[in-house]
Amino acid sequence: MKKKILIPTDFSKNSWNSLRYSSELYKNEEVEFYLVHAFMVRNFSLDSFMVAEPGEKYFEEAKAFAENELEKLLDRLQILNIPNNHKYFTKAVYNSPILAVINYVETKDIDLVIVSNKGETNAIDEVLGGNTIDFMEKVRNCPVLVIPAETSFKEPNEIVFPTSYKTHYKRRELMHLNEIARITNAPIRILHVNNEEKLSAEQEEKKLLLEECFEGLTFTSHYLENADVKTGLNIFTQSRNSEMIAFINKKHTFFDAIFSKPMVIDLGQNAKVPVLALHDFRN
Structure with missing residues (x-):
């Protein structure tokens, strides 16, 4: 039976590392990977009284940027020599990272979420890294596997x-x-x-x-x-x-x-x- 794994990405080196790790960890398993990017809109916030809507300029620009980066990510995946038993799907979601993940876990019946933790000096990695504990605590309907920064895959000794x-x-x-x-x-x-x-x-x-x-x-x-x-x-x-x-x-x-x-x-x-x-x- 195929497994469904969600990997939130902010296009940082750490989220890329979690992608590589998961590909190696499940190399012999049939897996559908869902690469989800949560995007926000300039001049808007989720807790603001003004909410960006599809069709508006800023919303469409942010969505187009996110979808373009996801396409680049799919192209980059080719260097991993993806096994035939792995399939990758992408989705850009207007939401906070944690809410995007929680909702996607529900709608796609996800089996496992794999996230990167925060890099020590790379500021761009703070988007997902800052949410690591939220993922571990609030994603309640499936397990969360946290991959440390700079971790290269090797089968665990224990x-x-x-x-x-x-x-x-x-x-x-x-x-x-x-x-x-x-x-x-x-x-x-x-x-x-x-x-x-x-x-x-x-x-x-x-x-x-x-x-x-x-x-x-x-x-x-x-x-x-x-x-x-x-x-x-x-x-x-x-x-x-x-x-x-x-x-x-x-x-x-x-x-x-x-x-x-x-x-x-x-x-x-x-x-x-x-x-x-x-x-x-x-x-």
Whole structure:
């Protein structure tokens, strides 16, 4: 069954990099890629009482520019030696990047969104980079994979999955993690960070459920104590040179515990490895 992947682009080098990465990651899979550019109109804003309309000069100029850049992007894709099982579609949308993505996920039944994070010095990359955390938090109906700036594709040596063992895991919520592990042959490292000496009975039950969800894959369980989640995750991934992180964004609970403001900066904008944000569909 073919996969539908949305890649928002601002025509920056970082959004191009996420495009290249995704093409390599799914090189053996049948995929439809949707390249979406959200454009604004000079002298107008989405929260203004004056809204640009199709047919107006500024609107048509902005749309024509966006569509022309998307055509150039399609031409540039030819250097990637696109596999026959990949197809690319483009769309220019008058909206903010986050709303454009949310709406497109719904209308096209998108399976995965892949975004670039913010470059350190390239100002043009701030358009999408500044929205990285919004994508991870607000795109709730499909996972979001964040590709760091300057990251060249290589199959991950392992995928670290931090967990509190308090989430009611479902196979369908983990299917994209399972798929990446399968197509890259990457083992999953389940990481639990806690100050408690042992798991509660409920956590033990959730641990068994999670292991059932990973059945057929290579995975190991790891435990760090006497550390907060952010510190423990950093220590674990850095000491092992782990090359991908995946987590379930259980809104306002586990997400907030991991992604305190410093962690948002670390993983949302300055991550050195790809980060896959999955979602608890009950939230």
